[in-house]
Amino acid sequence: MSESRHNVTIRPIGYARSCFKEKFGIPRQPGLVPHARARIKMLAPYNRPEAFRGIEDFSHLWISFLFHQHLGAAWRATVRPPRLGGNERVGVFATRSTYRPNPLGLSVVQLDRIEIAGDAVTLHVSGVDLLDGTPVVDIKPYVPYADALPDAHGGFAPTPPDRTLSITFTEAAEQQIAAREAAGLADLRALITELLRLDPRPAYRGHETQAADFGMRLYDFDLRWRIEGKEVTVTALVNSGTRGGSEK
Amino acid sequence: MSESRHNVTIRPIGYARSCFKEKFGIPRQPGLVPHARARIKMLAPYNRPEAFRGIEDFSHLWISFLFHQHLGAAWRATVRPPRLGGNERVGVFATRSTYRPNPLGLSVVQLDRIEIAGDAVTLHVSGVDLLDGTPVVDIKPYVPYADALPDAHGGFAPTPPDRTLSITFTEAAEQQIAAREAAGLADLRALITELLRLDPRPAYRGHETQAADFGMRLYDFDLRWRIEGKEVTVTALVNSGTRGGSEK
Structure with a gap:
């Protein structure tokens, strides 16, 4: 060029x-x-x-x-x-x-x-x-x-992504979140809920129905969750070190 | 740097x-x-x-x-x-x-x-x-x-600009526009109307009330207009050559 x-x-x-x-x-x-x-x-x-x-x-x-x-x-x-x-x-x-x-x-x-x-x-x-x-x-x-063009229309993404997943937290995860919120990470539970409702799994895996564990890095920790059908369970926040994005 | x-x-x-x-x-x-x-x-x-x-x-x-x-x-x-x-x-x-x-x-x-x-x-x-x-x-x-965020709000430009100017055309301008539309410049009259309603004058001159003539380059011609108060008269489309933006 x-x-x-x-x-x-x-x-x-x-x-x-x-x-x-x-x-x-x-x-x-x-x-x-x-x-x-x-x-x-x-x-x-x-x-x-x-x-x-x-x-x-x-x-x-x-x-x-x-x-x-x-x-x-x-x-x-x-x-x-x-x-x-x-x-x-x-x-x-x-x-x-x-x-x-x-x-x-x-x-x-x-x-x-x-x-x-x-x-x-x-x-x-x-x-x-x-x-x-x-x-x-x-x-x-x-x-x-x-x-702001609310009447614009948009190709393959005309509407916000589906958010039909339901999010629950294990008792251990609730405690870890509460501790980090008390230490200054405001609204961490809300952030995690909003994130996982979007289903970060690779698109080609989004239709799987068998249970699988995932993780992603967030702030200074790994967020771990299990997904089975439409049910997401946040299992733990663990100190970061491993790469996320793969099955855990 | x-x-x-x-x-x-x-x-x-x-x-x-x-x-x-x-x-x-x-x-x-x-x-x-x-x-x-x-x-x-x-x-x-x-x-x-x-x-x-x-x-x-x-x-x-x-x-x-x-x-x-x-x-x-x-x-x-x-x-x-x-x-x-x-x-x-x-x-x-x-x-x-x-x-x-x-x-x-x-x-x-x-x-x-x-x-x-x-x-x-x-x-x-x-x-x-x-x-x-x-x-x-x-x-x-x-x-x-x-x-599209219709609820967003915006500083010094919260709403579209005022468009209270009224636009009229001299007979000569009407004929020149009709000729160029016939030659392929579709909707030229609508374009000129939309443009001049926005009042292209420099901001510091926007409150003047005495009549003044202006021009701007558009396609291959100079668009000329006169403004007096809230009344805009499109006077002519002339072959380009001079710079616009100044009084004519």
């Missing part, structure tokens, strides 16, 4: 610290897990408080970011979206897949508050689908009169 | 050809001028028809693009949005101003149709606020269940 005069170098302006430590289990769109929180810490020289003047009047923000775990990866003309069961191929531009020509991600998040302390500027946001460590390259306000 | 391992080179995947030939007069958000049309012509190797498979099932698309007339320009921590009369300063991240650290623009547009002819792939879109020649760097589907 020839170099173009319109090739540009994009630089991170900040980094997101989020509860999601690996790709497995991250919601597939923003807003699906309202209690999924992140902090966006701005880098110098973009940490000037005046650059954010007025932003707290907006309820939501667009975060443009880099798919940093895909940097240098080849793009693909077609992908298999999980929403289609992981079997059917559609064009990459008809999806928000990471296998794009330019590794740009886009998420709308709720702005909870902005924290300014000395030369540190941190945006506290929620409803995220951002991997921990994501480089943020732009922040723009969500402008409802221009961006 | 130190080089980061997350600096990435972004490459155009296509270019937008639009009715807007200069910045003056372009709507300040997408969707405000439904008849503003553009074609996005894909570059090789992104012109593979299969990369767009399924896209026609979506009514709207997010277009990520470069502010190509701002490449190399310095960012500004604060800007004066037209919506605030051009006097009050807010943080650049509380706006969609072009004076950003990374020159990334974002617009939601309506997808009218996709045209595939040999190795040419062209997306026909409308409701654009894209300057002619804009480099497009990503195309993503608008996913209503995730992106």
Whole structure:
């Protein structure tokens, strides 16, 4: 590919610290897990408080970011979206897949508050689908009169994902969650409930009926659960160390 | 600024050809001028028809693009949005101003149709606020269940701009429009009406009451109009050559 005069170098302006430590289990769109929180810490020289003047009047923000775990990866003309069961191929531009020509991600998040302390500027946001460590390259306000198009219709994902799973917790898991909530992880039980209702299993396994155990990394622990039919049981929060995403 | 391992080179995947030939007069958000049309012509190797498979099932698309007339320009921590009369300063991240650290623009547009002819792939879109020649760097589907947030609220631009101007046409202008519509520029009168209702004057001049003449480039002509109070009169379409945006 020839170099173009319109090739540009994009630089991170900040980094997101989020509860999601690996790709497995991250919601597939923003807003699906309202209690999924992140902090966006701005880098110098973009940490000037005046650059954010007025932003707290907006309820939501667009975060443009880099798919940093895909940097240098080849793009693909077609992908298999999980929403289609992981079997059917559609064009990459008809999806928000990471296998794009330019590794740009886009998420709308709720702005909870902005924290300014000395030369540190941190945006506290929620409803995220951002991997921990994501480089943020732009922040723009969500402008409802221009961006909210409730009459738009959308291809293979016209409605939010099914949330018919029922979530229960073992006594051990309840105690571990209560301990972490008491130590400062607010709304952890709500977060886990919202996450597992989305069924993080690989799409091709979502129709299995036999019981199976899964795990994913969340904050500094592994979340473990068992799924059987439509019943999810959260079994434990264990110290992190193993990779999640596989059967446990 | 130190080089980061997350600096990435972004490459155009296509270019937008639009009715807007200069910045003056372009709507300040997408969707405000439904008849503003553009074609996005894909570059090789992104012109593979299969990369767009399924896209026609979506009514709207997010277009990520470069502010190509701002490449190399310095960012500004604060800007004066037209919506605030051009006097009050807010943080650049509380706006969609072009004076950003990374020159990334974002617009939601309506997808009218996709045209595939040999190795040419062209997306026909409308409701654009894209300057002619804009480099497009990503195309993503608008996913209503995730992106349409009608309850979001938005800072200094909570509602669409005022459209209380009344638009009339001189007989000469009517004839020139009819001739161009007959030659293939469909809905030109509707486009002009939608555009001028938004009052393209600089914000600081929007409260003037004395009559003044303005012009802007549109397609291959200069659109000329007179404004006096709330009354706009379209006076002529003349062959392009002069720059618009100034008094005529």
